[in-house]
Amino acid sequence: MLTTDKVTIKFGGLTAVNAVSLHIAPNKITSLIGPNGAGKTTFFNCISGVYKPNSGRVIFNEKEIQGKKPYQINEEGISRTYQIINLFRKMNVLENVVVGMHPRLKSGYLSDMFRTPAQRKEERSAFRKAHEWLEFVGLEEDALNPAASLSYGKQRLLEIVRGLASDPKLILLDEPAAGMNSKEKGELDILLKKILDLGVTILVIEHDMKLVMGVSDYIYVLSNGLLLAQGTPMEVQNNPDVITAYLGGE
Amino acid sequence: MLLNLIIAGLVLGSIYGLIALGYSLIYKASGLMSFVQGDIMTVGAYLGLTFYHILKLPFAVSFLLSILCAFFLGMLLEKGVIRKLLNKNVMPIYVVLATIAISYIIQNALMLGYGSITLFYPSVFNVTSVKVWAANIQPEALLCLGTSLVAMVLLHFFMTKTKLGTAMRAAAMDSVAAESCGINVSLSTGITWGLSAGLAAIAGMLLGPMYGVFPILGATIGRKGFSGAVVGGYGNMYGSILGGILLGLLETLVAGYVSSVYKNLFAYIILLIFLFLKPTGIFNERAIQDV
Amino acid sequence: MDLPNRPKKNRTLLNISFAAVALLIPLLAGGQEYTLLLFCIIEVYIIAVSGLDIVFGYCGQISLGHAAFYAIGAYGTAILHNTFGLPILLTMILSASLAALIGALLAYPASKLVFHFLSLSTIAFGEIVYQFLIHSPGGITKNFNGLFTQRFSIFGYVFRTNAAWYYFGLICVAVFLGAKYYLVNSKTGRAFTAIRENTHAANGMGINVRKYKVMAFATSAFYTAFAGAMYIHLASYVHPDTFTQRQSVLFLTMLLFGGSGSLLGPIFGVVSVELLIESLRAFQDYQVLIYGVLMLIVIVALPGGLYGGFRDIAILGKGFLKNHSRHRLDKGRE
Numbered sequence: 001m002l003t004t005d006k007v008t009i010k011f012g013g014l015t016a017v018n019a020v021s022l023h024i025a026p027n028k029i030t031s032l033i034g035p036n037g038a039g040k041t042t043f044f045n046c047i048s049g050v051y052k053p054n055s056g057r058v059i060f061n062e063k064e065i066q067g068k069k070p071y072q073i074n075e076e077g078i079s080r081t082y083q084i085i086n087l088f089r090k091m092n093v094l095e096n097v098v099v100g101m102h103p104r105l106k107s108g109y110l111s112d113m114f115r116t117p118a119q120r121k122e123e124r125s126a127f128r129k130a131h132e133w134l135e136f137v138g139l140e141e142d143a144l145n146p147a148a149s150l151s152y153g154k155q156r157l158l159e160i161v162r163g164l165a166s167d168p169k170l171i172l173l174d175e176p177a178a179g180m181n182s183k184e185k186g187e188l189d190i191l192l193k194k195i196l197d198l199g200v201t202i203l204v205i206e207h208d209m210k211l212v213m214g215v216s217d218y219i220y221v222l223s224n225g226l227l228l229a230q231g232t233p234m235e236v237q238n239n240p241d242v243i244t245a246y247l248g249g250e
Numbered sequence: 251m252l253l254n255l256i257i258a259g260l261v262l263g264s265i266y267g268l269i270a271l272g273y274s275l276i277y278k279a280s281g282l283m284s285f286v287q288g289d290i291m292t293v294g295a296y297l298g299l300t301f302y303h304i305l306k307l308p309f310a311v312s313f314l315l316s317i318l319c320a321f322f323l324g325m326l327l328e329k330g331v332i333r334k335l336l337n338k339n340v341m342p343i344y345v346v347l348a349t350i351a352i353s354y355i356i357q358n359a360l361m362l363g364y365g366s367i368t369l370f371y372p373s374v375f376n377v378t379s380v381k382v383w384a385a386n387i388q389p390e391a392l393l394c395l396g397t398s399l400v401a402m403v404l405l406h407f408f409m410t411k412t413k414l415g416t417a418m419r420a421a422a423m424d425s426v427a428a429e430s431c432g433i434n435v436s437l438s439t440g441i442t443w444g445l446s447a448g449l450a451a452i453a454g455m456l457l458g459p460m461y462g463v464f465p466i467l468g469a470t471i472g473r474k475g476f477s478g479a480v481v482g483g484y485g486n487m488y489g490s491i492l493g494g495i496l497l498g499l500l501e502t503l504v505a506g507y508v509s510s511v512y513k514n515l516f517a518y519i520i521l522l523i524f525l526f527l528k529p530t531g532i533f534n535e536r537a538i539q540d541v
Numbered sequence: 542m543d544l545p546n547r548p549k550k551n552r553t554l555l556n557i558s559f560a561a562v563a564l565l566i567p568l569l570a571g572g573q574e575y576t577l578l579l580f581c582i583i584e585v586y587i588i589a590v591s592g593l594d595i596v597f598g599y600c601g602q603i604s605l606g607h608a609a610f611y612a613i614g615a616y617g618t619a620i621l622h623n624t625f626g627l628p629i630l631l632t633m634i635l636s637a638s639l640a641a642l643i644g645a646l647l648a649y650p651a652s653k654l655v656f657h658f659l660s661l662s663t664i665a666f667g668e669i670v671y672q673f674l675i676h677s678p679g680g681i682t683k684n685f686n687g688l689f690t691q692r693f694s695i696f697g698y699v700f701r702t703n704a705a706w707y708y709f710g711l712i713c714v715a716v717f718l719g720a721k722y723y724l725v726n727s728k729t730g731r732a733f734t735a736i737r738e739n740t741h742a743a744n745g746m747g748i749n750v751r752k753y754k755v756m757a758f759a760t761s762a763f764y765t766a767f768a769g770a771m772y773i774h775l776a777s778y779v780h781p782d783t784f785t786q787r788q789s790v791l792f793l794t795m796l797l798f799g800g801s802g803s804l805l806g807p808i809f810g811v812v813s814v815e816l817l818i819e820s821l822r823a824f825q826d827y828q829v830l831i832y833g834v835l836m837l838i839v840i841v842a843l844p845g846g847l848y849g850g851f852r853d854i855a856i857l858g859k860g861f862l863k864n865h866s867r868h869r870l871d872k873g874r875e
Binding site: 277282283331334335338340342343344346347348350351352353354355357358359361362473476477480484511512514515518519521522525526527529 | 603650651653654656657658660661662664665666668669672673676786787790793794797826827828829830832833834836837840841
Binding site for chain 3: 048049050069070071074075079080082086087088089090091095098099100102103105107108109112113114115119123126162166
């Protein structure tokens with residue numbers, strides 16, 4: 001589904017991501033782990049179009065997407081969530097989800113301004129679908145509340161479902177469990193598998209090892225911008241380099 | 251003819267440079283654009299006139315006094331209005347509007363206080379023109395050039411060689427880090443605004459004797475001064491000076507050789523061109539964020 | 542079944558009474574031509590400020606040069622009509638469309654800029670247009686003499702009274718505000734708001750930020766330019782000094798005073814600021830000063846604008862009542 005070929009990202013003299021090549025298989029949950037500052041979010045930013053790599057390629061379903069703008073990459077079928085919550089705070093929960101549907105809605109400027117019958121129909125079905133999405137994650141009660149009024153854990157859920165609203169083929173989750181308590185993390189575990197059932201492939205950055213090991217089909221380990229190790233959860237857990245990177249003197 | 255134009259351009263450019271310098275200092279220190287600089291320039295001109303012509307104090311004393319008054323005006327502005335608004339966490343647009351509102355208040359107040367007709371400085375010098383190479387120049391123009399140069403050099407030394415100046419630069423670069431080093435960021439920011447106001451007052455006092463004083467003296471020049479700051483690199487001290495001088499030179503040359511009617515247009519077109527094509531300016535000042 | 546997408550408030554009664562008052566203004570004004578003129582000007586400003594609201598209140602892009610579009614609309618319609626004899630309504634639409642095109646051309650490179658630098662570019666644009674007005678090539682704008690226009694007529698009907706013009710203006714306000722209502726509650730409108738709330742995330746949601754910023758600017762320019770065209774046909778004469786930066790700041794002040802990002806905000810803002818300015822006509826010399834002081838008061842005391850202020854008071858009031866009744870219930874239990 002997604003392959004990166006020696007992607008390198010430099011900021012001035014600092015090489016944040018160093019010739020990282022990896023492969024995300026469809027309909028699986030792949031995790032990207034590594035100590036803080038390893039370059040994981042920078043790597044995400046490259047895939048989602050925020051950064052253009054200095055060298056290397058990002059190939060999504062046989063198409064090269066490196067250097068494309070973020071909205072174009074979203075149109076291609078890749079969605080993402082952010083490490084810091086990036087909700088549209090003054091909009092209500094439902095509207096946030098509908099904004100997520102943007103690339104799938106067909107109406108244009110003129111049909112919006114004159115509210116053609118076709119546009120009205122599309123809006124109705126969009127909001128109906130948005131309600132369904134909220135039911136999918138259990139947020140339908142908060143539908144009309146401002147996004148800023150939600151609890152932290154619910155805000156994270158909203159971010160995820162907003163990313164799902166555009167019917168992506170691949171969703172990038174940047175530390176979805178950050179700040180969640182163990183009950184919420186358990187629910188997240190179930191949600192991730194539900195998302196997989198929808199046919200959406202998941203690439204996730206996470207620090208919570210219990211969650212990562214429990215949910216991942218495959219793991220890549222990044223350290224100091226380099227791909228340190230890869231494999232199934234079992235293989236990665238027992239990899240001596242990985243253990244050193246996390247515990248030994250960095 | 252060319253020499254006359256170049257000197258006139260340098261004179262205008264040094265004025266732009268002083269204003270642009272003020273803009274950059276404020277931007278570096280507070281992350282804000284202040285639309286009052288031009289009007290502080292007018293205040294400086296009127297203050298100078300009051301001290302020199304009405305109170306009959308010697309020129310040098312009037313000069314220093316009005317700079318001092320402007321300095322305190324700038325500090326008062328920062329402490330009394332800007333800081334209060336920033337602490338209230340209002341939308342940034344409101345801070346911009348606040349500076350515009352204050353500029354209106356100053357303009358109207360000056361008009362009420364001094365009237366709207368142009369007032370003239372009595373001659374500062376005894377001669378009406380001085381011969382430099384082949385050109386006849388007003389001595390006021392030379393005063394302008396000389397004083398601007400001195401002001402810029404003094405500022406440079408102040409910023410780089412003194413403890414206070416270095417502290418101010420540190421506060422502008424990273425207020426949190428500076429605060430933890432024991433630097434009083436709040437005071438430093440206030441001084442920065444005061445300094446910028448002082449620079450504007452100098453510009454006003456140099457311009458006044460040459461063109462006369464009227465309530466919107468500084469407003470137009472203040473607006474065009476933004477052009478100088480952007481051209482050089484908004485936020486960059488030296489860029490602002492260079493940008494201002496370049497702007498003054500180009501504007502005067504365009505007025506002399508192409509058309510004086512579109513003189514004012516020139517600065518704004520240059521501003522747009524730079525904003526659209528090279529917003530970081532000549533010195534590549536990375537003060538702006540991209541979309 | 543249609544699920545609601547926002548809390549439904551029954552506003553029908555309010556809307557009807559609002560509309561009734563609006564329709565009856567000429568009667569209420571009692572034939573006072575000057576008062577009626579004031580309301581006509583208010584209509585013009587409502588459209589102009591609603592336009593600014595689209596680009597600033599909804600899309601979050603600051604424009605301190607909207608007087609330029611106002612000018613393009615005003616001068617455009619007059620020049621087209623005086624020179625080519627085209628029907629006035631057509632010239633109004635044409636000049637507003639020209640403004641929209643120019644707005645789009647300006648917004649395209651400006652979309653890279655944020656906040657201060659964006660505002661600088663709009664200021665520069667405003668100044669360039671003003672310079673063009675006072676120094677036009679071949680004198681098409683008649684420079685400092687100002688521009689006169691002929692009798693205002695649409696489809697053969699000649700407007701002779703302010704009352705007649707008022708109803709024309711009312712139709713325009715209804716059309717423009719209606720279109721704004723549709724636009725902001727649609728996919729395009731949501732894209733605008735998303736860009737304002739969080740440009741980075743909007744980009745990630747598949748919104749082509751640059752395209753929508755251009756759309757917002759162009760729409761906004763059309764509105765304000767059409768308002769300018771309305772203005773010149775109301776006053777029959779314009780002078781370049783109507784289109785200085787002060788006018789741009791006035792638009793923004795009215796918007797912020799009333800509350801940006803809403804349909805009613807601009808109406809509140811225009812009405813209150815215009816009435817305020819009118820009541821200060823006696824203090825001509827102090828006008829700018831008082832205006833500046835008022836701006837400061839609004840900035841310090843009413844950041845949400847009057848409309849925002851009313852909303853907040855209403856919410857506070859409801860909250861107070863709720864707490865009060867809960868308190869009584871608790872007391873009962875003890």
